[in-house]
Amino acid sequence: MLAYSYTQYGSSDVIEQVTLPQPTPKPNEVLIRIYATTVSAGDWRARSLTMPKGLGLMGRLVFGITGPRKPILGTEFSGVIEAIGSEVTSYQTGDAVIGFPGAAFGAHAEFITMPEDGKLTPKPDNISFEHAAAIPFGATTAYDFLVNKAKLQQGETVLINGASGSVGSACVQIAKHLGAHVTGVCSGGNAEMVRGLGANHVLDYRKQDVVETGVQYDMVVDTVGTLPWAQAKHAIRDGGKMVLIAGITSDMFVGGLKARLAGKKMVGGVASEHRDIMEAVVKLAAQGVLQPVIDRSYAFEDMKAAHVHVDTGRKKGNVVVSFSEQQAVSNIA
Numbered sequence: 001m002l003a004y005s006y007t008q009y010g011s012s013d014v015i016e017q018v019t020l021p022q023p024t025p026k027p028n029e030v031l032i033r034i035y036a037t038t039v040s041a042g043d044w045r046a047r048s049l050t051m052p053k054g055l056g057l058m059g060r061l062v063f064g065i066t067g068p069r070k071p072i073l074g075t076e077f078s079g080v081i082e083a084i085g086s087e088v089t090s091y092q093t094g095d096a097v098i099g100f101p102g103a104a105f106g107a108h109a110e111f112i113t114m115p116e117d118g119k120l121t122p123k124p125d126n127i128s129f130e131h132a133a134a135i136p137f138g139a140t141t142a143y144d145f146l147v148n149k150a151k152l153q154q155g156e157t158v159l160i161n162g163a164s165g166s167v168g169s170a171c172v173q174i175a176k177h178l179g180a181h182v183t184g185v186c187s188g189g190n191a192e193m194v195r196g197l198g199a200n201h202v203l204d205y206r207k208q209d210v211v212e213t214g215v216q217y218d219m220v221v222d223t224v225g226t227l228p229w230a231q232a233k234h235a236i237r238d239g240g241k242m243v244l245i246a247g248i249t250s251d252m253f254v255g256g257l258k259a260r261l262a263g264k265k266m267v268g269g270v271a272s273e274h275r276d277i278m279e280a281v282v283k284l285a286a287q288g289v290l291q292p293v294i295d296r297s298y299a300f301e302d303m304k305a306a307h308v309h310v311d312t313g314r315k316k317g318n319v320v321v322s323f324s325e326q327q328a329v330s331n332i333a
């Protein structure tokens, strides 16, 4: 099978197309032919080893000390079951699925195997393969932080920094679905798109200091890492919360304490990749509550170009890489 592999950290130049043996499913696994995947912020971090200042060593501990531990990137995908292991009961050959290997990676390939009870769920018929592949990474992060960790409530006001990214665009839609009053922060060019996702207000971070408007929110969510606690605290009401999805190193370690001392709270950490969360967001997508934003779509052959675009840090929502059906079939023949 074709795949993209990397053996050293660096720019998009470190990835190369390789031909590998097609994996064989174990008794409890399914083999999936991937139709679409994405290049996510997770792929960018793992490939470039870009970490918040001072966390370079932690990055190596996570992704591999001397070089990448997982040679094939790709955190999410959609595809069709090609074969099933002898003990598999919940899937059949031909079933369309959405998968979220997440930190296990491996979706930048023609095929992947996953346990049938892994982070895999049937693809609803009303969602295209392209859109389906772009659901898990951003939406599970948004859902886990807003719903499970921060417990955003109906009627609360929330400022979402980075509202046009993969995580941010999902945060806007999930916060609106929960009944919150949403202010999105992005550059002017993305304002219309963020409004279209449901934001009540949009602030352009290039034209104004978003925390010095005099407005205080119940919750401030940073999905970019450009709103440190020292600034964000001014925009959070007493008892309100800072949700740190991306942030500076000192906030990750002592932000919680600083927030408590100021009579506020900070919610941070790593998003859970639990299957239940993926099922919850896929259900929201099937209901039309959540629509993954797709910035650009690339053919599998153009994987490198997709990485180059993601490296700009300016993608709108998600960058999809897909095999066309015809391409997928001819690659198998």
Ligand SMILES: NC(=O)c1ccc[n+]([C@@H]2O[C@H](COP(=O)([O-])OP(=O)(O)OC[C@H]3O[C@@H](n4cnc5c(N)ncnc54)[C@H](OP(=O)(O)O)[C@@H]3O)[C@@H](O)[C@H]2O)c1
Residues within 6 Å of the ligand: 040, 041, 042, 045, 137, 138, 141, 161, 162, 163, 164, 165, 166, 167, 168, 185, 186, 187, 188, 190, 205, 223, 224, 225, 226, 244, 245, 246, 269, 270, 271, 272, 313, 314, 315, 316, 317, 318
């Ligand atoms: N804690 C966790 O478990 C967890 C899980 C998943 C992701 N993350 C982290 O979350 C971050 C975001 O991920 P993502 O997938 O959403 O990234 P992304 O899609 O690549 O984010 C790109 C967006 O960031 C916006 N942006 C860039 N600079 C900005 C600024 N100064 N102010 C406001 N917006 C700005 C851009 O908007 P404009 O073009 O309008 O500037 C662009 O739309 C990453 O650092 C990722 O590692 C953390």
